[in-house]
Amino acid sequence: MFPKSLERFLLKVQKPGRYTGGELNSVIKDPKNADMRFAFCFPDVYEIGMSHLGMKILYSLLNSREDTRCERVFAPWTDMEEVMRREDIPLYGLESGEPIKDFDFIGFTLQYELCYTNVLNMLDLAGLPVKAGQRTGLTPIVMGGGPCACNPEPLAEFFDLFVLGEGEEVNVQLLELLKTHKKMNSSKKEFLLAACKIPGVYVPSLYRAEYHQDGRLSAIKAAEGAPETVKKRTISDLDTVFAPEKFVVPFLEIVHDRAVAELFRGCIRGCRFCQAGFIYRPIRERSPEVVNSQCKALCENTGYDEVSLCSLSTSDYTRLEELLPALLDWTVKDGINVALPSLRLDNFSKELGEQLLAVRRSGLTFAPEAGTQRLRDVINKNITEEEILSGAREAFRGGWTAVKLYFMLGLPTETSEDVEGIARLAQKIVDEFYSNPEKPRGKGVNVSLSASGFVPKPFTPFQWEAQNTPEEFKEKQIYLKEKITTRKVSPSFHNPHMSFLEGVFARGDRRLSAVVETAWRDGCTFDSWDDRFKYDIWREAFKKCGLAPEFYSSRVRDVSELLPWDHLDYGITKAFLKREREKAHRGETTAHCRENCAGCGAEKLNGGYCHARG
Amino acid sequence: MQEVRVFFSKTGNVKYISHLDLYRSMLRAVKRARLPVWYTQGFNPQPYIAFTLPLSLGIEGENESMDMRLEGEMSCEELKAALSKVMPEGLSIINVRPVKDAAKTIRYASYRLELEFLSAADAKAFYETALEVIEKGELIAEKPAKKGKGKTLKEVNIVEHVQRFEAKIDNNYVLIEATLSAGSTANLNPFLLSEALEAQSGIEIAAADIIRKQLFKADLSPFE
Numbered sequence: 001m002f003p004k005s006l007e008r009f010l011l012k013v014q015k016p017g018r019y020t021g022g023e024l025n026s027v028i029k030d031p032k033n034a035d036m037r038f039a040f041c042f043p044d045v046y047e048i049g050m051s052h053l054g055m056k057i058l059y060s061l062l063n064s065r066e067d068t069r070c071e072r073v074f075a076p077w078t079d080m081e082e083v084m085r086r087e088d089i090p091l092y093g094l095e096s097g098e099p100i101k102d103f104d105f106i107g108f109t110l111q112y113e114l115c116y117t118n119v120l121n122m123l124d125l126a127g128l129p130v131k132a133g134q135r136t137g138l139t140p141i142v143m144g145g146g147p148c149a150c151n152p153e154p155l156a157e158f159f160d161l162f163v164l165g166e167g168e169e170v171n172v173q174l175l176e177l178l179k180t181h182k183k184m185n186s187s188k189k190e191f192l193l194a195a196c197k198i199p200g201v202y203v204p205s206l207y208r209a210e211y212h213q214d215g216r217l218s219a220i221k222a223a224e225g226a227p228e229t230v231k232k233r234t235i236s237d238l239d240t241v242f243a244p245e246k247f248v249v250p251f252l253e254i255v256h257d258r259a260v261a262e263l264f265r266g267c268i269r270g271c272r273f274c275q276a277g278f279i280y281r282p283i284r285e286r287s288p289e290v291v292n293s294q295c296k297a298l299c300e301n302t303g304y305d306e307v308s309l310c311s312l313s314t315s316d317y318t319r320l321e322e323l324l325p326a327l328l329d330w331t332v333k334d335g336i337n338v339a340l341p342s343l344r345l346d347n348f349s350k351e352l353g354e355q356l357l358a359v360r361r362s363g364l365t366f367a368p369e370a371g372t373q374r375l376r377d378v379i380n381k382n383i384t385e386e387e388i389l390s391g392a393r394e395a396f397r398g399g400w401t402a403v404k405l406y407f408m409l410g411l412p413t414e415t416s417e418d419v420e421g422i423a424r425l426a427q428k429i430v431d432e433f434y435s436n437p438e439k440p441r442g443k444g445v446n447v448s449l450s451a452s453g454f455v456p457k458p459f460t461p462f463q464w465e466a467q468n469t470p471e472e473f474k475e476k477q478i479y480l481k482e483k484i485t486t487r488k489v490s491p492s493f494h495n496p497h498m499s500f501l502e503g504v505f506a507r508g509d510r511r512l513s514a515v516v517e518t519a520w521r522d523g524c525t526f527d528s529w530d531d532r533f534k535y536d537i538w539r540e541a542f543k544k545c546g547l548a549p550e551f552y553s554s555r556v557r558d559v560s561e562l563l564p565w566d567h568l569d570y571g572i573t574k575a576f577l578k579r580e581r582e583k584a585h586r587g588e589t590t591a592h593c594r595e596n597c598a599g600c601g602a603e604k605l606n607g608g609y610c611h612a613r614g
Numbered sequence: 615m616q617e618v619r620v621f622f623s624k625t626g627n628v629k630y631i632s633h634l635d636l637y638r639s640m641l642r643a644v645k646r647a648r649l650p651v652w653y654t655q656g657f658n659p660q661p662y663i664a665f666t667l668p669l670s671l672g673i674e675g676e677n678e679s680m681d682m683r684l685e686g687e688m689s690c691e692e693l694k695a696a697l698s699k700v701m702p703e704g705l706s707i708i709n710v711r712p713v714k715d716a717a718k719t720i721r722y723a724s725y726r727l728e729l730e731f732l733s734a735a736d737a738k739a740f741y742e743t744a745l746e747v748i749e750k751g752e753l754i755a756e757k758p759a760k761k762g763k764g765k766t767l768k769e770v771n772i773v774e775h776v777q778r779f780e781a782k783i784d785n786n787y788v789l790i791e792a793t794l795s796a797g798s799t800a801n802l803n804p805f806l807l808s809e810a811l812e813a814q815s816g817i818e819i820a821a822a823d824i825i826r827k828q829l830f831k832a833d834l835s836p837f838e
Contacts, residue, residue, distance in 0.1 A: 001627075007821065008820060010630055011630075011671075011822075016630040017630050017632075019630075020627040020630050021627070022626075022627045022628065022703050024639075024642075024702040024703075249639075249642060249702070251635045251636075251638075251639055252631070252635055253635065253638065299645075302642065302646070303641070303642030303643060303646035304642065305641075305642075334645075335645075335659060
């Protein structure tokens with residue numbers, strides 16, 4: 001639903017279906033019995049937000065409660081924003097069309113740093129002050145979760161609380177708590193003082209940051225009984241935790257328009273650049289029976305003709321060879337395609353390969369990440385050139401004529417040789433195509449090469465490293481382009497200024513709240529959209545706030561330096577990250593967790609149990 | 615193989631979804647209902663669904679239709695029941711019948727246009743211009759040319775494509791019942807009509823609610 005006053009403008013904006021709701025399986029409840037209201041906000045457009053699995057899970061979970069009405073909210077595109085501001089229509093939930101400022105919770109999922117101005121814009125469109133301290137009533141409680149919550153400091157000023165880790169249990173606890181406090185007519189402060197006692201709940205206003213003269217953090221002090229460190233939440237049994245059997249089925253085509261079921265959480269690989277590989281530990285698997293029946297229910301309830309298995313590395317699922325036959329047994333009959341993203345090249349067996357033949361082929365993507373073996377060892381991407389090339393060879397034999405390659409520029413210890421290595425590796429893949437005796441006649445090969453800028457992230461062994469400056473990124477891009485001599489390889493690059501800002505906010509402290517607010521007030525929104533990104537305004541915002549972005553991204557931090565996220569506990573220990581960092585600089589790899597436990601420490605989040613160790 | 619025509623309505627907020635989105639929604643409904651329909655052959659088999667005449671985004675349809683081919687045993691009544699159970703809000707199955715008329719026999723469509731104006735005086739002035747123009751038999755508007763690429767426009771006399779036109783005023787509303795050319799040979803989008811009248815009269819239409827009511831053949835008998 002949408003407010004009646006919007007009706008006459010809907011045909012004047014792009015894709016009005018973004019704003020109307022009413023999709024199949026959206027949950028509309030009788031307000032009489034469900035008095036707790038939750039606005040689940042994704043700070044980007046509908047098509048992106050609706051593709052997000054976490055939102056689907058929590059939306060269904062909250063709506064499975066009789067007392068709760070959870071609604072979806074997305075960032076209106078600029079044309080719609082203009083209408084809403086002009087006509088004074090506050091941001092509303094898609095289920096009821098009612099303003100979210102009247103809800104009990106406004107929850108944002110924070111998936112990437114460049115969505116921060118959208119968060120502020122959505123609060124403002126809702127008719128709320130963006131600063132938490134200026135929202136004085138008990139409700140709405142503005143909360144955040146998702147990967148960026150592992151260092152939420154740049155957003156500390158705007159949020160009442162953050163949820164660290166997996167949300168299935170803690171969201172329900174918060175809901176219960178707020179329900180009680182509403183009955184008691186508590187103040188927001190009283191609620192927050194109680195909420196900070198729930199494990200996984202971080203209330204930034206209860207912590208004070210202190211700084212050295214040179215700008216580095218000197219202390220983060222908990223006050224008023226808040227815990228010194230906040231430990232992230234982990235669901236220990238993925239077979240019994242709530243999993244949706246229905247997805248809202250959008251009318252509009254969205255980015256990932258299909259059923260999705262999780263295989264496992266966490267990752268055994270420990271690629272040193274990859275935040276997801278660390279912050280979702282320890283690894284926990286779901287059983288094939290549970291995955292299979294969820295897939296089946298989802299397809300029946302949605303009518304989707306594709307189901308995707310979701311994890312950080314599909315072929316690391318230990319029971320894939322049990323699951324696939326069970327899945328294919330009904331998907332083939334029902335004309336449903338099974339998508340297996342994130343397959344590694346080094347560990348899929350012949351049997352698996354054969355089973356995959358029954359699956360409709362889509363694009364083929366390899367992620368070598370770095371161009372030389374030396375640098376791949378530094379980042380612990382345990383894959384050899386021969387494995388990459390034989391993977392490509394197999395693919396070309398199987399009839400593929402296009403592959404995608406993902407690389408990063410600016411990885412720690414990178415030299416010009418490593419950058420050149422990217423071009424060389426791409427060339428070798430092209431050569432593999434032409435040396436295939438059975439290559440299709442009259443067809444060329446198309447290798448699209450995407451090179452992004454490396455962003456050091458919290459809770460990775462590279463959290464202390466300097467990021468390349470935008471100028472360095474640009475030089476490397478030009479150098480790489482020069483080294484690509486074949487037209488069969490088409491390179492594409494990320495905007496270096498975006499990578500730079502992402503780096504600044506990923507490792508930023510709470511002083512950056514002022515910069516986010518200034519940039520937003522000066523007109524920045526949708527910063528991850530090329531045509532909306534306004535770097536000059538950002539530069540100006542840093543200047544106005546008296547802060548240098550390079551301080552956050554372009555210097556090597558000493559391992560003894562207090563980091564803005566040091567009071568947040570994601571299980572993995574600093575000692576482990578330091579060990580991994582030292583090994584990286586020595587060019588040594590670390591075996592994956594099933595081969596040999598590297599002692600990351602995350603198992604303590606799960607009662608000492610890690611699936612990789614058994 | 616039996617070819618059936620499914621008559622349905624598209625009303626309320628689903629008018630904001632495009633033809634392509636409607637097509638995808640129907641594909642999924644067919645999947646959910648597990649209908650024994652014929653799948654297109656080839657790389658990516660899909661249930662075969664052919665819409666009789668696409669409806670523009672923003673227009674509701676009271677009696678739309680699409681054709682499917684049934685492979686298994688299923689009566690029209692069973693198909694109607696199965697499909698009705700799985701439709702999203704705003705899309706309702708009215709009837710399922712064996713295909714009778716070919717889609718190319720469509721010549722006209724009837725519409726109801728509910729045009730809202732900022733004032734009753736605006737409504738009155740618009741109404742008078744509309745009647746005058748229809749009476750005179752000429753209203754030139756630019757229409758995207760059918761052939762060729764890009765944004766080539768050609769001028770057409772809209773009134774030639776107006777088979778019937780009745781209008782009345784209700785306060786600040788003008789209510790129009792019109793039958794316009796429709797189908798593959800000549801087609802007049804009702805938005806083009808309302809916008810041309812808006813341009814001609816110089817009076818802004820505040821909001822337009824348009825419903826396509828029925829499709830007709832050359833002799834003005836209903837398309838079935």
